[in-house]
Amino acid sequence: MAQVSLKKLVKSYGAVQVVQGIDLDVADGEFIALVGPSGCGKSTTLRMIAGLESISDGAVEIGGTVVNDLPPRDRNISMVFQSYALYPHMTVRENMGFSLKIAKQPQSEIDRQVNEASAILGLEALMDRRPAQLSGGQRQRVAMGRAIVRHPEVFLFDEPLSNLDAKLRTQMRTEIKKLHAKVQSTVIYVTHDQVEAMTLADRIVIMRDGHIEQVGTPDEVFKRPASRFVAGFIGSPPMNIEEATIRDGQMVFRNGDSLPLPAQFAGAVTESQKVVFGLRPDDIFPSGHGLSSGGAGMIHEAELPVSITEPLGNETLVFVEFAGREWVSRMLNPHALRPGERIAMSFDFSQAHLFSAETGKSLARPVKD
Amino acid sequence: MFRKLSPPVLLLLPALIVLTAVVLLPLLLSLYSSFTPFRLTRPATLWIWIGFRNYERILSDWVFWAAFLRTIVLLTIALNLEMLFGLGLALLVNKATRGKRVLRTIMMFPMMFSPVLVGFQFKFMFNDNVGLVNNALQSLGLTDQAIPWLIDGNLALFAIVVAEVWSSTSVFAILILAGLLAMPQEPVEASKVDGCTPWQTFRYVTLPYVMPFAYIAMTIRSLDIARAYDIVKIMTDGGPARRTELIWTLVGRTAYSDAQMGLANAMAYVSILLSILFTIYFFRKLAAARTQIGAEW
Numbered sequence: 001m002a003q004v005s006l007k008k009l010v011k012s013y014g015a016v017q018v019v020q021g022i023d024l025d026v027a028d029g030e031f032i033a034l035v036g037p038s039g040c041g042k043s044t045t046l047r048m049i050a051g052l053e054s055i056s057d058g059a060v061e062i063g064g065t066v067v068n069d070l071p072p073r074d075r076n077i078s079m080v081f082q083s084y085a086l087y088p089h090m091t092v093r094e095n096m097g098f099s100l101k102i103a104k105q106p107q108s109e110i111d112r113q114v115n116e117a118s119a120i121l122g123l124e125a126l127m128d129r130r131p132a133q134l135s136g137g138q139r140q141r142v143a144m145g146r147a148i149v150r151h152p153e154v155f156l157f158d159e160p161l162s163n164l165d166a167k168l169r170t171q172m173r174t175e176i177k178k179l180h181a182k183v184q185s186t187v188i189y190v191t192h193d194q195v196e197a198m199t200l201a202d203r204i205v206i207m208r209d210g211h212i213e214q215v216g217t218p219d220e221v222f223k224r225p226a227s228r229f230v231a232g233f234i235g236s237p238p239m240n241i242e243e244a245t246i247r248d249g250q251m252v253f254r255n256g257d258s259l260p261l262p263a264q265f266a267g268a269v270t271e272s273q274k275v276v277f278g279l280r281p282d283d284i285f286p287s288g289h290g291l292s293s294g295g296a297g298m299i300h301e302a303e304l305p306v307s308i309t310e311p312l313g314n315e316t317l318v319f320v321e322f323a324g325r326e327w328v329s330r331m332l333n334p335h336a337l338r339p340g341e342r343i344a345m346s347f348d349f350s351q352a353h354l355f356s357a358e359t360g361k362s363l364a365r366p367v368k369d
Numbered sequence: 370m371f372r373k374l375s376p377p378v379l380l381l382l383p384a385l386i387v388l389t390a391v392v393l394l395p396l397l398l399s400l401y402s403s404f405t406p407f408r409l410t411r412p413a414t415l416w417i418w419i420g421f422r423n424y425e426r427i428l429s430d431w432v433f434w435a436a437f438l439r440t441i442v443l444l445t446i447a448l449n450l451e452m453l454f455g456l457g458l459a460l461l462v463n464k465a466t467r468g469k470r471v472l473r474t475i476m477m478f479p480m481m482f483s484p485v486l487v488g489f490q491f492k493f494m495f496n497d498n499v500g501l502v503n504n505a506l507q508s509l510g511l512t513d514q515a516i517p518w519l520i521d522g523n524l525a526l527f528a529i530v531v532a533e534v535w536s537s538t539s540v541f542a543i544l545i546l547a548g549l550l551a552m553p554q555e556p557v558e559a560s561k562v563d564g565c566t567p568w569q570t571f572r573y574v575t576l577p578y579v580m581p582f583a584y585i586a587m588t589i590r591s592l593d594i595a596r597a598y599d600i601v602k603i604m605t606d607g608g609p610a611r612r613t614e615l616i617w618t619l620v621g622r623t624a625y626s627d628a629q630m631g632l633a634n635a636m637a638y639v640s641i642l643l644s645i646l647f648t649i650y651f652f653r654k655l656a657a658a659r660t661q662i663g664a665e666w
């Protein structure tokens with residue numbers, strides 16, 4: 001059993017706290033994705049779990065034991081590094097078999113494990129090369145292979161797919177998912193790629209400046225972002241977010257344009273409070289070209305000018321001008337639109353988000369899940 | 370007359386002339402003289418051609434062969450010791466959390482002394498009557514006799530090795546330290562996660578990475594020792610009874626004391642061959658080690 005717990009975990013470099021007291025419980029066999037902007041402390045957190053970085057304060061527990069003072073080799077983990085970290089003087093085969101060799105496994109067993117992993121990763125043709133003779137993507141796959149031959153209790157991945165092309169990345173994503181289903185190890189997976197996080201993870205942890213902004217299932221963090229930051233970070237294209245002031249049941253934006261306050265937020269705000277309004281591109285659409293929404297009464301319509309369009313084949317991203325900026329909307333069953341053309345737009349308020357402008361925290365939940 | 374020469378040739382001409390005058394001509398002259406019975410005291414002998422007689426003579430002379438073998442033995446022992454100590458020193462300095470620069474500078478001190486001074490210093494230290502070494506051994510009660518360091522043949526060779534190692538371990542230490550400092554940390558971390566103890570990390574990851582640097586040091590040092598002259602000249606002058614005679618002290622003695630320049634030059638050419646062989650050997654090792662770590666230099 002290998003649940004992983006972080007208890008008030010802190011990392012400081014001199015006076016700078018780069019990880020500021022993180023609490024997180026990862027269940028045995030759970031797949032956790034760690035996301036957040038560059039420099040927010042994801043790698044540092046992962047390295048503290050691995051034992052490669054000293055812990056300034058707090059504790060890391062693996063399988064119920066505090067491992068703060070255990071060297072990495074006694075933690076039964078394996079890690080894929082952001083920078084591959086392959087052994088330059090060993091061949092691919094030796095790289096992958098190294099941990100088993102250190103663990104004094106018989107050669108036949110090492111060969112079996114290495115061959116199995118190389119088949120999964122499509123590395124058979126490269127087994128006798130050295131890392132310097134491989135492309136970035138190939139090196140990354142070797143690093144993956146080195147991690148999986150060990151069958152550890154906990155996998156730590158630091159952006160393991162960041163150097164692969166789109167096709168290979170999709171393929172490897174599937175492989176990781178299959179692998180996890182098969183071995184049922186606990187996985188902590190750092191990534192920049194939302195799609196990876198959404199498709200792979202049981203729960204997503206969104207980090208910012210060394211603390212956790214929200215922990216939740218992919219569905220939760222997408223539909224019920226706990227803060228303005230999470231709302232803007234998760235989802236692609238990103239949520240439309242704009243500051244407004246509450247006046248007479250209206251949200252008045254900075255340039256004077258306004259929208260009615262969605263009914264579900266009526267009790268959550270006070271007159272002249274500063275708020276942040278957010279609506280995903282899926283929930284704004286040229287009338288008649290959107291997802292059918294539950295609350296017919298929750299649709300607000302407005303006529304707005306089109307600025308540009310980005311056709312994507314089966315749908316088109318339509319940018320409309322409103323409140324002094326461009327709002328992204330998703331048009332299903334698209335037809336051609338001219339820039340400057342005024343069209344009827346529907347705002348699905350049942351999916352609206354409202355955050356406090358002061359704290360950035362969510363003021364209420366949308367009506368519908 | 371310069372008009373006819375192309376500009377590149379013209380521009381290189383001064384360098385060519387200087388090089389010819391100071392390198393090529395003396396080299397050819399010494400090569401030529403190794404085929405003559407040339408003696409400094411009788412200049413006319415330079416013009417007598419005796420073919421390979423000098424070479425025949427030294428190759429059948431056990432004094433020469435003894436010096437030759439002794440040089441190789443000294444080379445092997447000293448290089449291995451320097452390599453070991455240098456590696457140890459470099460690892461220690463690399464571990465230091467601060468003051469690395471100061472330590473690095475201190476480490477280079479022995480290199481700052483002229484080998485002649487090192488020779489005098491160690492000659493004094495190993496002196497059987499007033500030397501530091503005997504003094505220390507006697508004060509510690511380890512022995513009550515005066516050990517004849519520079520008088521017994523084997524002990525004298527040992528004393529020379531100590532002096533060589535003292536003065537040149539830093540060459541290894543500096544180069545290996547450079548390797549350690551340039552070494553990427555990720556593979557080391559990966560090995561920790563892969564289950565290595567600190568020793569295993571060193572053995573399987575660090576050592577293979579710094580070996581090319583050690584080979585560079587070996588190449589440099591093997592040339593150094595193969596022409597070791599000053600320290601030996603000062604400490605024992607090849608004595609006692611030629612027991613510490615190395616190729617170059619023998620060449621020097623033959624050339625200047627015995628004034629047999631032609632014979633000495635023949636010896637010199639044979640020993641240059643030795644140096645070249647060592648260089649080739651270490652460059653081979655270096656190339657192999659480089660491909661091994663996948664170095665891009």
Ligand SMILES: Nc1ncnc2c1ncn2[C@@H]1O[C@H](COP(=O)(O)OP(=O)(O)OP(=O)(O)O)[C@@H](O)[C@H]1O
Nearest residue numbers: 013018036037038039040041042043044045082192
């Ligand atoms: N040795 C160090 N000394 C001082 N600051 C450091 C050190 N290592 C990392 N940091 C800082 O800690 C912060 C977190 O770094 P970390 O590598 O964990 O970020 P990250 O979330 O993994 O970013 P990325 O997505 O770019 O990999 C950064 O601001 C970085 O500058």
Ligand SMILES: [Mg+2]
Nearest residue numbers: 042043044082
């Ligand atoms: Mg990182």
